[in-house]
Amino acid sequence: MAGRGRGKTGSLTQEQLQTLGCIGKDIPQVQTAPPPTFPPLMSKPVKLETTAAQNYQILWREAYLNHMRDSPYFLAPKIPNANSTLQSYSDQWATAVENAKTKTKADFIWQMMPTELHITQKKRRVAGGDKIVSKKPRNIDDRLKVLEEKERNEDEKDITKASSDSEHEEEEEAPADEEMDDENDYGNSYFDNGESYNEEDDNLDDGPVY
Amino acid sequence: MAANDISDAILVIIQRVASGASNDDLVKGLPEVTAQARMESLNKLLQQGTIELLKKGDKLIYRAKDPKKSALPKDADNEERIIYGIIEEGGNKGIWIRDIRMQSNLNMTHLNKILKNLETKKLIKAVKSVNASKKKVYMLYNLEPDRSVTGGAWYQDQDFEAEFVDVLNQQCLRFLQMTRENAEKKREGPLALKRLSCCSVKEVHKFISDLGISKVHLDEDDLETILKTVVYDGNAERIMMPDGSFVYRAINSPLFAPGLVQIPCGICPVIRNCSKCGDVTPNKCIYMTDWLD
Amino acid sequence: MSIEYANLCSVVVKQVFGETVQIVADCLFCAVSRTLPAILKTTKLSRKEVSLALAVLIKYQLVVFIPCESNPFLAEYSLKREEIFNILRYPGYVQLIHTKYGAVGAAIAEELLHGGPQTATNVLLKCIASSEVKEKVDTYRDNFLTMVSDNYLIRLPQLITGEEETIPKFQIDAYQYFVPPDINLHFIAQVQAGKENVEKAADAGIFWQLNFSRFHQDFRDAVMIGAIEKKLGASTGECFKYILKQMYERTDPWQKECSNPFTLAEIKQLIEKKSNNLDLIKHLDQYVTLIADDPLCFIRKVGDMGGGQYVVDLNRAFEELTLAWFGHVITERYGSKASRIFRIIYMKKFIEQEELQKEAMIPAREAKLLSYYLFQDQFIQIKTIRKAGGGGTGPAKAFFLFHFKPRQSVRMVLNVCYKALYNTIERSNFEKSEHKRLIEKSQKLDSIVATMKERGESAEYIDEILETLTPPEREILEKVKSRLKTLSKAEITLDSSIFLLQMYLFHTKVPTTLSNKDKKLM
Structure with a gap:
């Protein structure tokens, strides 16, 4: 960066100022107020005519952004819907129109990406693992290898990262939760995970015995 | 001999020797005059200002002063005379007040008084130098200050004539562009176009002189300076000719206004x-x- | 990579792919590469969100992955920064294709940009299905193949199938980049009829995308030809166009400093075959000499073989163009006197303040003020030369010389351009959100009217609906539209400046004192 470099930083001596040519009256007056946030401009930006090529590009860009916004690849964090109880006549028309426009389904080619990204693919493997065992023995070995590697990898993470434990639980639980949410219609409570037994025991202990 | 006669005789001898006569020369020339008489006459001549006293090594020399030069009135005292002499040596470039002080060994206040005196008597004048706007140089009243002090054609009363320079810049550019337009009309091929649109400094000089917009006399060097500024503005280019001189031609910029x-x-x-x-x-x-x- | 560049890429990703993807992209921007768990930890998003975001970015070729060195089953993801910036140039690419190949070509290019890299069969099917340009399949196919042979489309590395890898690997040989695909029109017709599955196409697995560097080559040529045309005339511009064509016969388009030589005889042959410009043919050698002698130094004579041997000197060409560019920018920012000072400084290489005033013929005070403005804004730099102090007494005398360090100034002003581009995008987002209700209302109205027209509703009914948008609202809407248009245009013109500066950094010699990491295109 210019300005910084060898030599002393800070103000120059009188002698140096003189060499630079800054004498007496050239040094600006002492400022009494902070300069305005937006000082008045000397001139305006240059205005050139928009060519046909530029017009084409402007329109294309608008169309492209609209297309991408409507595509399934536009991922925005979910925000709660605005109050939709009051709908005018035109709004009803509008929603009808929009419902007619079905969003195209996202088309990912999962074979070309690391398996860890395709969650549904993994789910199928986990759920349908038994079937595969009987048909293709080779896959088990690969699958076991993969799982072993993952364990080892997670073990490594145990050593390298300090707050590892909570993370692993998160990672392992998250896919499990996703599976539950996406594949089954049943709520979380359907599958008994055994915790309620403990609670019952506690209750039995505390409740009166008749 | 009468005192006046002695003085005249001595003056004659001194005037005969251009570089100045020493005491021995005077003794040789006028053997009858006593040392005392000689001394008195010399002092009188010095006071009159017709001769001056110089020191050559150990010896004293008396030199005749050009009567034209010694415009100093008779009532000027010695100090004023010395200062005047120093300023005179500065010629038309003038001499800075600090240098006067160093040569005369007088203190500042005293020197200033003398200078003021001389100025009121219209014997010397102060001229502001363009190089350092605070510096004042003194020179004899009737001398024309040198170009390096006044800045030449571009300075009027020590002020830089920015508008004048701008006008000249515009006119030179216009001439270059006109030359180029004329060259474009003759469809002879690109290199001929390039050659025909070149102008030498002489041609530009003639054009500007014919326009008559300049009150001050401008020579070719001045115009070359102006043409260089047109090049620096990006409106012209400077091509070296085989004989070492330069020609100029108007050019377009390769780009439109940047985004x-x-x-x-x-x-x-x-x-x-x-x-x-x-x-x-x-x-x-x-x-x-x-x-x- | 500067912070301005990072901010710019961030807003671009947000505009095109949404906030989730922006967060993931930002996380990757800060690092060379990151693993999935690392991304999860930094962004605090859910695993599903991050995986989807990464999948989107990989699909559009903005992120690449390689196996971790320590663990071959864990992927490291890294962001392709230049590709994200290229998103801003998509309209320019499509426009270029449109000029060269018409609406059909433009449709093909558009489809590749909308949907990401796809197989040829897929692209053609989608283009026909979109039915905006009613052409036969073979027109599309011919266009596609022409674009491949002209190198506007490039093959992506192919998946190495066979092994079930956690992290897929890709491979392609250099000669395979532009090998045309096997497009079976009969098969396409079958798929359209519903009788065949598109995945069984002959060219399945061969993905195509736009070859950005080919487009950049065309942009670069346009800049150079435009400059010659503006300075030396239309015929000279045409002559240079053919010179470039001849240059590409024997030189790699991205060879850095200067091209391989070509001769006047070759140019003559080419022009006599292709050009209609009689003036050009008659005075060809004069035009070439004109370009060679011009201070822009676009071409340089290196020998006398074949009537004169020349090279295109890209180094000097972009140096001169960048200097002219700086001159313009400084004129607009500080005035014409300042650009005079700037030109003196770079022509004289090193100059002192006093000499500068004399050469410039500007009042001393103004000259000082302008030269210090230029220094403050880093357009020029000061070099200090210290002399040993006068006999030990008093401070050391120092000389302050102005000079111009092009690479440093270019980098500075390039960051200003990035920031300006960021500002235009932010401002247009702001305008859109300020008037969101109004814009949405008008969009809804338009779509309602469209459906009503399709259903054949009466004109009065339609007018009634249209009147829900009141005249003052219409006025505001018009104003907003024109503002957005201005901002959009500004983006396009800014990119042309950025392109020139990027070309400068790519093509010019790096001074030997700097480290070589500056050579990469920013």
Whole structure:
């Protein structure tokens, strides 16, 4: 960066100022107020005519952004819907129109990406693992290898990262939760995970015995 | 001999020797005059200002002063005379007050008084130097200051004539462009076009002189300086000819206005303060608001 | 990579792919590469969100992955920064294709940009299905193949199938980049009829995308030809166009400093075959000499073989163009006197303040003020030369010389351009959100009217609906539209400046004192 470099930083001596040519009256007056946030401009930006090529590009860009916004690849964090109880006549028309426009389904080619990204693919493997065992023995070995590697990898993470434990639980639980949410219609409570037994025991202990 | 006669005789001898006569020369020339008489006459001549006293090594020399030069009136005292002499030596370049002090060994206040005296008597004048606007140089009243002091054609009363320079710049550019347009009319091929649109300094000089816009006399060197500024403006180029001189021709820039200056950010003075948050943001920018509407 | 560049890429990703993807992209921007768990930890998003975001970015070729060195089953993801910036140039690419190949070509290019890299069969099917340009399949196919042979489309590395890898690997040989695909029109017709599955196409697995560097080559040529045309005339511009064509016969388009030589005889042959410009043919050698002698130094004579041997000197060409560019920018920012000072400084290489005033013929005070403005804004730099102090007494005398360090100034002003581009995008987002209700209302109205027209509703009914948008609202809407248009245009013109500066950094010699990491295109 210019300005910084060898030599002393800070103000120059009188002698140096003189060499630079800054004498007496050239040094600006002492400022009494902070300069305005937006000082008045000397001139305006240059205005050139928009060519046909530029017009084409402007329109294309608008169309492209609209297309991408409507595509399934536009991922925005979910925000709660605005109050939709009051709908005018035109709004009803509008929603009808929009419902007619079905969003195209996202088309990912999962074979070309690391398996860890395709969650549904993994789910199928986990759920349908038994079937595969009987048909293709080779896959088990690969699958076991993969799982072993993952364990080892997670073990490594145990050593390298300090707050590892909570993370692993998160990672392992998250896919499990996703599976539950996406594949089954049943709520979380359907599958008994055994915790309620403990609670019952506690209750039995505390409740009166008749 | 009468005192006056002695003085005249001595003066004659001294005037005969251009570099100045020493005491021995005087003794040789006028053997009858006593040392005392000689001394008195010499003093009188010195006071009159017709001769001056110089020191050559150990010896004293008396030199005849050019009567034209010694415009100093008779009532000037010795100090004034010395100062006057120093200033005279400065010629038309003048001499700076500090140098006068060093040569005369007088103190500042005293020197200033003398200088003021001489100025009121219209024997010397102070001239501001263009090089250092605080420096004043003194020279004899009737001398024309040298160009290096006044700045030449571009300075009028020590002020840089910016508008004059600009006008000349415009006119030179116009001439170069006219030459080029004339060359374009003759469709002879690109190299001929290039050659015909070149102008030498002489041609430009003639054009400007014919225009008669300059009160001050401008020579070719002055115009070369102006033509160089046209080159620096990016409106002309300078080509060296085989004989070492330069010719000039008008050129176009290879680019249109850059994209950056078509939006306010390109000319914004506070762009370095601009960021996502704070007082200067793109959403609050008033330059943008003005430009968008 | 500067912070301005990072901010710019961030807003671009947000505009095109949404906030989730922006967060992931930002996380990757800060690092060379990151693993999935690392991304999860930094962004605090759910695993599903991050995986989807990464999948989107990989699909559009903005992120690449390689296996971790320590663990071959864990992928490291890294962001392709230049590709994200290229998103801003998509309209320019499509426009270029449109000029060269018409609406059909433009449709093909558009489809590749909308949907990401796809197989040829897929692209053609989608283009026909979109039915905006009613052409036969073979027109599309011919266009596609022409674009491949002209190198506007490039093959992506192919998946190495066979092994079930956690992290897929890709491979392609250099000669395979532009090998045309096997497009079976009969098969396409079958798929359209619903009788065949598109995945069984002959060219399945061969993905195509736009070859950005080919487009950049065309942009670069346009800049150079435009400059010659503006300075030396239309015929000279045409002559240079053919010179470039001849240059590409024997030189790699991205060879850095200067091209391989070509001769006047070759140019003559080419022009006599292709050009209609009689003036050009008659005075060809004069035009070439004109370009060679011009201070722009676009071409340089290196020998006398074949009537004169020349090279295109890209180094000097972009140096001169960048200097002219700086001159313009400084004129607009500080005035014409300042650009005079700037030109003196770079022509004289090193100059002192006093000499500068004399050469410039500007009043001393103004000259000082302007030269210090230029220094403050880093357009020029000061070099200090210290002399040993006068006999030990008093401070050391120092000489302050102005000089111009092009690379440093270019980098500075390039960051200003990035920031300006960021500002235009932010401002247009702001305008859109300020008037969101109004814009949405008008969009809804338009779509309602469209459906009503399709259903054949009466004109009065339609007018009634249209009147829900009141005249003052219409006025505001018009104003907003024109503002957005201005901002959009500004983006396009800014990119042309950025392109020139990037070309400068790519093509010019790096001074030997700097480290070589500056050579990469920013």
